[in-house]
Structure formats: structure tokens, C-alpha cells
Amino acid sequence: MAALVLGQLRRRPAAFVGLAVALFLALATMTLFGSLLAADGSGPSPARQAVAGPGPKVIAGVFGEIAVLVALFVVINALGFALRQQHRELALLRTVAATPRQVRRLVRGQVVAITVLVAVPGWVVGTAAARRFLTELQRRGMAAPGLRVSATTVPMLVAFGVALAVGLLASAVAARRISRIAPAAALAASSTEQGRAGVVRLLAGASALTGGSLLLRLAATRPAEQADKAGQAALLGSLVLLIALALAGPLLARALTAVLGAPLRALAPGAGWLADANLRGYARRLSSAVVPVALLVGLSGTMSIMTSTAEHAAGAAATSAASSTDVWLRQTELAMLVCFAAVSTVNTLVAVTAERRREFALLRLIGATQAQLMRMLTVEAVLTAAVGVLLGAAVAGAASAAFSTSVTGSPVPTVPTAACWWIVTGAAVLTVPGIVLTGLRAVRGPAAELVGGGRD
Template identity: 75%
Template structure:
């Protein structure tokens, strides 16, 4: 099984590269914030008392709880995509007498190998990030001059254990379907895509939706002087709502794409019609492409609206609802979360497009030209961006409304129009070029050879 696992990873480097980057970010994030916790625990009492503000452990906790959840959310999404790309190979293994247990063991082996490969770089990046962040906190007076990152390996071991736990749990869920159904049915299912979202996934999505709503209600009921608690609850609520969107992704993305597809078909009757049909016909693939964009827009939009709303509330009431330190912390958190979401977006979109080489070759064999395929991909990229932006904006809007209710007494947040446009432009800049550049590579080569499996 080890050789099979490594063979699959070599055969599909695009899918596993995305998983590797996601696991790298997760390990680096846990190492970073674990190192800050360790620095606070091992620092002298006098150094902790010399710091101003909430304290190093509180800052690390406020940063870490959201950043770690986002990092592992990216891991689960990347792993699910990587396994969907192996559906046919796993089905073929089942038809030649591989047992469900062996199929699950193959998937676990891939997760373990990928995690071990990125562990050392993740540890190094996390430790370097902890030292840099601690130095900036010391410069701003939020950490005492005697606080240092200790040399203990505990944060690194915790990061590795957490990555293993999340990766193996996610792989068990993802491999469940292919390992439970009969081999012949598994092979048939691998060649098609089911449009329906399973009942357990929908129920989990509904549960996440309810949980997100409760967190936003908690944020909205915080008093103005406890705006930090309201902000953390609103940000955590937005993340839970984004998880709900991911769980119901195929259904939600297809509904929004159906609404947006009409104008695209009208503007580009040929390429637009084909792009719209592709997106709605392959709901799971659409969800894989849309969820990272939704994550990027949802988290960035929530942080931007919350920061702007807090600043406006402070100016209107002449209170200390926010401060330069609070603003810097929120901006740093926004930069970190946006980085995770941006990496996830690029990885997923490149992998999704690269895996369609055979599909593009089939279209070329029935008469489609390369320029026509690129126009179709352009229309798909625009639709992907629009669907992700709309879903992410909806999450950001309700989260910011809850925060605004707490700090300003109004459910209408302050909206920085220019900043929102920059988020939309950033999402488009990551989505459209990523799809088109990968598409240029994917449409190259002899169509007959690609269809016949002569090239990967």
C-alpha cells in the first residue's frame, strides 16, 4: 500500500501539492501560536507585568483560535479535493479485490506521508513567525522585554499531532463513500458526478448554520465596552457560517450559479452557455473552486467591516471602543487569514483546472478550438469569482451586522466601499489568471493522445 500511495502522489502532483501547502500552513500556524503560549508561560513574572494591553497569552489565544480553525478548514477542503481526484483509481482497486480497509489504509498513508514531508518546513516557518511576531509585540509594548521564545519542542510536537489528527479524521470521512459501496458501483460512480448533496452533509451544514447564528447572536448582545468579545464572537461566527457554506457547497454554489448563468449566456451565447452548463453539471467541482474564494471574501470582508465599524463607533461616541493597538491587531489577523485563504484559492483552482485535461481534449476532438476553450474558461472564471464573492459577502454582511449591533447599536455596519472593491479585485486577481494560466497548459498536447490516456 505504501508504494501505491506514493505512486498516486507522483501521478497527481497538482492535487497533493495543494494538500501539502495546506498542511504546511496548519503546522506552521499551530507552531507559531504554541510558541507564543510557551513564551508567556516560561517568561518571568516581572516581564509579564511590564507588558501593556491584554497580555501575550490573550493575544495569542485571540489570534490562534481563528487562525488555527481556518488553517484546518483549508486542510479538510484540500484533502477532500485530492481524494475526489483519485475516485476512479480507488474504484479500480476495489474491482481487483482490494478491500475497503485497504482502500482506507491507502488514503491514510498518503496523508501521513504528506504530513511528514511538510513537518520540518512548517516547524521552521512557525518558529520564525513566532519570533517575528513577538519582536513586534515587544516593540509595541504588548510583551515584556525579557520574553523570549523558548527552545522547547512541545509546540512542534503538538502541531504535528494536531495535523495528523485532523488529516486522518478528514481522510476517514472522505474515503468512507468509496470504501463502503460495492466495487462495480464504485467504478460506475467514479465516471459521473452526483448532483445531490447527501443527507448527513446537509444535516451537518444545517447544524453549522445554527451554530454560526448562535455565535452571531452572542456577538450582537455584547455591550459596547466589551467590543473585543463581540469581535471574536462575530469572527468565529463568520467562520462557522463559512463551514456551513462548504458543507452545503454543491447545492449553494449551483443555486447561485443558476441565477448568475443567465446574463453570462446572454453576453456570450457560445462560451457562456458551455461554461454555465459545466458549472451546474459538475456541482462538486464548482464547490471545490468556489469555497476558497468564499473563504477569502468572507473572512477579509468580515475583518474589514468590523474594523471600519469599530472606528466609526469610536469617533461618533468619543469612547475608546477601539485603539491603535486594536486596529493593528485586527489588521495583522486580517493579513494572516487572507494569506491562508489566498493560498487555498490558488492551490484549489490550479488543481481543479489541471485535472480537466482529458475533458478539454474531448471537446477539441468534437470541434472546439483552443481559443474557444479559453473563452469558456474565462466565462467559468468570472462565474466562479461572482459566486464566491456573493456567498462570501453574504457571510461578511451578517457577521458585521452582529458586531455593529454590539458596538454602535445599529445592525447596519459602516461599509468602506473602496476596501470592499479591493477585496473583490483581489479575489478576481487570484481566480481568473490562475484558471487561465493553468488552462493554457491544460489545452496543450495532442487531443487523441490525451483522451487515450497517453499523457497524464
């Protein structure tokens, strides 16, 4: 089994880059917050009580909770695409008598191997970030001056355990389908898309939607003096709603594409029609590309609008040390979430486009030119970005409305127009060039050989 694990990592290193980066971010983030908890716990009790604001322990706990949930979301997504790149090999293993348990062991082995590879870099970066973060907290009066990030290995080992647990849980989710279907069906599924979402997936999506709605209701009913609790409930609610979106993504993405695709079909009859047909015909693939964009826009938009709403609620007194520190904390949390979301977006879009080489080769064999394929991909990229932005904006709007209800009494939040435009622009910059540049490479090569499976 170890030889199979290492062989796949050596044969397809590019397929595991996104997973490695996601696990690295998870491990570095857990090391950062674990080191803060250890530093705060080792300091003298009177010093800890003298600081202003929540203190390092509370900040690390709240940030770490959000980071684990986002890391799980991103790692599941990255591992899912790593498995799609190996789908033929895993299907062939099933046809030569590999059991579902052995396939799952292979996937778990890959997760363990990659987690071990990124452990030392994650520890180094996380510890350095913890020292810098603690220094900034001390400068703002939110941590006692005597606290120090020690050289103890406990936070590192805990971070490794959490990152490994996240990866193994992701492997259980991502490997479920390929390990459970019949061997012959597994081989056939490697070149086709599953038609309908399962009942279990739809029920899970409905449960996540209910949970997210309850969290937003909880955020909306918090009193104004508990703005921090309302903000965390709203942020968690937005994340749970994004999970619901991921589970019900094929249905939502197909419906939005049908609406947005109409004007593009009119403007570009050839490329627009083909792009619209591709996106609606492969709803699961479209959902995989759209969800990371929605994650980026939803989390970034929620944090930006909540920060602006809190500043507006504070009024002219927002220049006080406490309010400026709150803004800084939200901006720091936003930066962390954007890193995870951006990694997920780029990895997903590159993987989704790269795996379509055989599809592009077949289109070339029936007469399509590379220029026509690139026009089709450009239209697809624009549609993907638009659908992702709309879904993410819907989640951000619901979450920020709940927060605004708690803080100001009105469901209409203060929207920072410039910041929101930057978020939309960032999502478009990650999406459109990512798809188009990957497509430039994917449409090249001998078409007949690619259709026949001679090259990957």
C-alpha cells in the first residue's frame, strides 16, 4: 500500500498541489492559534485579566473554530479533485479485485503522506505568524506584555493532529463514491458525470440550510451590546449556508446558468450556445467550479459588510481604540478566510478545466478550432464567475442583514461599495484568467491520442 501511495504522488504531483496547499494552510493556522492559546495559558493570571478586549485565548478559540470549518470545506474540495485526477487508476484497481476498504486505505495513505510532507513548513510559518500576531495584540493592549510564544512542541503536535483529522474526514467524504460502486461501474464513471444528486446529499443540503438559517436567526436576535457574538453567529451561518449551497449546487447553478446564459447566447450565438449547453449539461462540474467562487465572495462580502455596519453603528466614536481594534480583528479574520477561499478557487478551476482535455480533443476531431474552443471557454468562465458571485452575494446579504438587525435594529446593512467591487473584481480575476489560461494548455496536443487515452 505504501508503494501505491508514493507511486501516485510521484506520478501525478500536480494533482496533489491544491491538497498540499490546503493542508499546509490548515496546519499553519492551527499552529498559530495553538501557540496563542499556549502563550496565554502560561502567563500570570493577573496580567491576563488586565488586558483590554477578549484576550488571546478567546481570539484564538473563535478564529480557530472558524478556521477548522473552512479548512475542512477547502480540504474536502481539494481532495475531491485529487481523486478525480486519479479516477481511472482507482477504477482499474477496483476492476482487478481491489476492495472498497483498500481504496479508502490508499486515499487515507495519500492524505497522511501529504500531511507529513507539509508539517515542518506549516509549523515554521504558523509559529512565526503566532509571534507576529501576539506582538500586534500586545501593541493594541489586547495581550499582556509578558506573554511569549514558547518553543514547546505541544501546539505543533495538536495542529498536526487537527490537520490530519480534517484530512482523514475529508478522505472519508471524498472517497465514498468511488469505493462503493461496482468495479465495472467505477470504470465507466471515470469518463461520465453522475446524473442526479442523491437523496442523502439533498437531505444533507436541506439540513445545512436549516442550520444556517437558525444561526442567522440567532445572530439577528442578539442584543446590540453582544455585537461580537452576533458577528460570529452570522459568519458561522454564512459558512453553513455555503455548505448547503455546495450540496445543492448542481440544481442552483443550472437554474442560474439558464437565466444568465440567454443574453450570452444572443450576443455570441456559436460560443455562447455551446458554453451554455456545456454548463447546463454538466451541472455537477459547474457546481464544483462555482462553489469556491461563492465561498470567496460570500465570506469576504459578509466580513466586509459586517465591519462597515459595525463602524456605522458606532458613529463618530468609531475612532476609539476599542472600535479600531475590532475592525483590525475583523480584517485579520477576513484575510485568513480569503487565503483559504482563494486556494480553493484557483485549485478547483484549474483542475476542472485541465480534466476536460479529452472533451476538447473530441470537439477538435469533429471540426472545432482552438480559437473557437477558447471563445467557448471564455464565455464559460464569465458565466461561472457571474453565477458564483450571485450565489456568494446572496449568502453575504442574508448574513449581513442578520448582523445589521442585531446591531442597528434594521435589516439593511451599511454596504461598502468600493470594497464589494474589489471583492467581485478579485473573484473575476481568479476565475476568468484561471479557466482561460488552463484551457490554453488543455486544448493543445494531438487530438486523436488524447481521445484514445494515450495522454493525460
